[in-house]
Amino acid sequence: MEVYLDNSATTKPYEEAVNVMCEVMSSNYANPSSLHRMGKFAEDSLNKSRETLAKSIGCSPNEFYFTSGGTESNNLAIIGYAMANKREGNRIITQPTEHAAVLEPFKYLESQGFEVCYVPVDSFGFPNINALKDLINDKTILLSFMYVNNENGAIFPIEEIASLKRGKASLHVDAVQGYGKLSINVKKQNIDMLSLSSHKIHGPNGIGGLYVKNNLKINPIVYGGSQEKSLRSGTENIASASSFAKAAEIKISNLEEDAKKMESLKQHLKEKLCCGIENVIINSPENSVCSILNVSFPGVKSEVLLHVLESKGIYVSTGSACNSKKKKYSYVLKEMNLKDNIIDSAVRFSFSSFNTIEEIDYTAEVLIKEIPLLRKIMK
Ligand SMILES: Cc1ncc(COP(=O)(O)O)c(C=O)c1O
Known part of the structure; x- marks a missing residue:
């Protein structure tokens, strides 16, 4: 049996999204900037x-x-916005369990003279709201917080964070892991910029989107032929955009039903592991997204477990895919102040609506058998 439980890294594209991609590539390949009929099409x-x-x-x-x-x-929102608004103030605020695609632009801005503040987080990675309140001053121009943490699935209190904005401060939300699982309405949620990615919702890789509230000042970070109202130059990727839109259409119209299914798969796996294996630590909080379950099996190195599971046809991650090749440990779990043996043995199971209860039963069965054996060997 093949069980793909690495959906927070990338999801399998919907068949409809693949079909749209092929159709558009073969029949609608003109440059949208061209003045002829095909360009208009x-x-x-x-x-x-x-x-x-x-x-x-x-x-x-x-x-x-x-x-x-x-x-x-994320780069465009953070760097583009900070550069366009630096006369208004130079304090920018985020928190340390953000994805590297937020932390690195913040580091870059620090090197350019911005004052970067990190809000402390608790043991599940939730930001301390009182500390955030204290950090926001009249020099603050940007708050950037993720909607859902990519490693443990924690759902951030975005509306509460938005309610703290004052003066010139705008809110950017990295919604890459929340989109398609939680409903989003940028106007009702008082969000100024929001990042999306297609390959997390069964669309193609290499395309995403950024919402920028009307009249917000933001500079481009890529210069060229003035496409996307000069904010993002480069010939538009029509086929991927159509495929992303198709995936979004399917995902959003099934959002509640899919979320319910994923939540039941997640709870089923959690119960099976907690009942069937001694000393299992759940690193995902109660208030976490339906698609992510982060679990530690102290005494078993997560990298070894990943390969044992792979040999049984089960695919998981030891942390965020973008980091897992670079760093030995998860900086996200480290920031949550978890003990080293919990960090070293953490595995992320991430679900999609394509997964089945039979796959989860099989995964649990393999883990219940393998974890005690691995613990003996690694002692
Ligand atoms: C929270 C979060 N932000 C940003 C990204 C980067 O998105 P992309 O892979 O589309 O560049 C990821 C990818 O894993 C993510 O999980």
Whole structure:
């Protein structure tokens, strides 16, 4: 049996999204900037995709920009906004369990003279709201907080954070892991910029989106032919945009049903592991997203476990995919102040609506058999 439980890294594309990609690539390949009929046809298709995606997060199509993915959206929002507004103040605030695609732009801005503040987090990675309140002053121009943590699934109190904005401060939300699992309405949630990625919702890799509230000042970080209202130059990726929009259409119309299914798979795995194995630590909080369950099996190195599971056809992660090749431990779990033996043995199971209860039963069965054996060997 093959069990893909690494959906927070990348999801399997919907068949419909693959079909749209092929159709558009073969029949609608013109450059949307071209003045002829074929160019107009491509431009219409891009705008239709933009409308679908904008609607999915409650913004207007002219507030939605295509990018190459979550990483670029975060860079554009953070660097582009900070650079455009530096005269208004130089304090920018985030927290230490953000994805590298947020932390690295913050580091860059620090090197450019911005005052970067990190809000302390608790043992599940939730930011301390009182500390955040104290950090916001009249020099603060930007708050950047994720909607859902990619390693333990913690759902951040975005509305509460938004309610703390004052003066010139704007809120950017990295919603890469929350989109398609939790409903999003940027207007109701008082969000100023929001990053999305297609490959986490069964769309293609290499395309994403950024919502930027109308009239917000933001500079480009890529210069060229002035596409995307000069905010993101480069010939538009019509096929991927259409495929992303198709995936969003399917995902959003099934959001509640899919979330319910994923939540039941997650709870089922959690119960089986907690009942069937001694000393299992759940690193995901109660208030975590339906798609992520982070678990530690003290005494078993997570990297070894990952390969044992792989040999049985089960695919998981030891942390965020973007980090797992670089760092030995998860900085996210480290920031949560977890003990080393819990960090070293942490595994992330991440679900999609394609997973089945039989797959979860099989995964639990393998773990219940293998964990005691691995603990003996590693003693
Ligand atoms: C929270 C979060 N932000 C940003 C990204 C980067 O998105 P992309 O892979 O589309 O660049 C990821 C990817 O794992 C993520 O989990």
